């Protein structure tokens with residue numbers, strides 16, 4: 217493909233991504249994969265170049281752009297090579313009309329920038345939310361030690377004991393260590409918030425929002441595969457992916473329970489007041505993972521955020537019923553909005569006399585409200601809030 221043809225292909229994909237953001241359609245990654253499947257003539261270099269153009273344009277535009285061309289025009293204002301591609305050639309975009317409006321660069325929609333600033337994130341912290349994320353893996357200490365893993369360019373992270381940071385384009389899923397369950401792709405921040413749970417062999421632990429089990433597997437490793445680990449979620453598709461992953465990782469203590477939304481408490485009645493630790497990796501806006509899904513900031517609405525906050529509070533109250541006296545609820549969100557993090561923890565403590573915030577001992581992060589915060593700018597991880605809430 218010529219450089220102009222690559223730019224036009226990126227514009228076409230951006231049109232689809234923008235429409236999907238407006239209408240609640242597929243994620244950008246899915247749209248890009250489908251787009252390439254339909255463009256068999258694009259080689260691997262073309263695909264990488266088009267993908268980079270698409271993501272650079274998404275990262276640059278804070279508000280949802282009018283269309284793909286407006287987004288690419290914003291990028292053209294920064295990159296002369298992209299501007300030169302608007303040459304009107306056969307497969308390229310038509311030449312730039314001097315009156316055409318480019319999308320306005322920015323971190324996020326204005327209401328979200330205000331909410332991030334009110335949550336204590338300065339400009340540099342906000343901008344770092346949109347940098348390219350590194351590629352981290354967790355070494356599964358049930359089957360291997362970090363030193364056993366030989367992957368070219370892998371760097372051990374000083375602040376996360378099981379983490380290796382890999383060169384960006386490493387094909388992890390093609391590595392033999394992946395097939396045999398020795399490694400999992402997992403951001404170092406995710407690894408740290410699991411570490412914050414302080415679980416140990418023999419404990420009874422519930423991973424209330426387990427999804428496909430990213431943190432369940434890390435919990436099982438920290439428990440040395442001893443104890444009882446219940447992984448629950450309301451999403452059948454995600455939870456179904458957990459058992460095969462557990463098998464590959466040699467995890468034998470995890471059992472799963474699919475919850476019926478609205479009936480979680482009844483379904484967990486047998487678990488009342490028994491757990492040493494309940495991890496709530498709560499559904500959230502994901503502002504801390506914009507590095508991976510930058511178009512998520514175009515999809516979030518104030519209404520959606522309010523609904524998420526209500527679910528988070530409900531899950532906190534549910535988790536409190538599952539913990540034994542002296543046990544802990546560990547509340548985690550991959551969001552840096554206080555409404556989902558520090559404010560939720562504070563509101564929980566107000567609603568539940570007899571509960572206290574416990575100190576979390578982590579090798580990274582900063583104290584924030586009743587818990588700790590990890591951010592891309594300060595910790596080079598995804599953004600997280602984590603609090604440990606203990607009952608007496």
Ligand SMILES: C[S@@+](CC[C@H](N)C(=O)[O-])C[C@H]1O[C@@H](n2cnc3c(N)ncnc32)[C@H](O)[C@@H]1O
Nearest residue numbers: 424425426427429430431449450451497498499
């Ligand atoms: C942040 S994701 C969890 C990611 C997962 N723990 C991991 O490490 O890969 C939040 C999860 O909460 C689940 N969820 C949403 N509402 C829930 C509810 N009422 N009860 C339990 N899980 C819920 C979602 O289906 C989603 O899988």
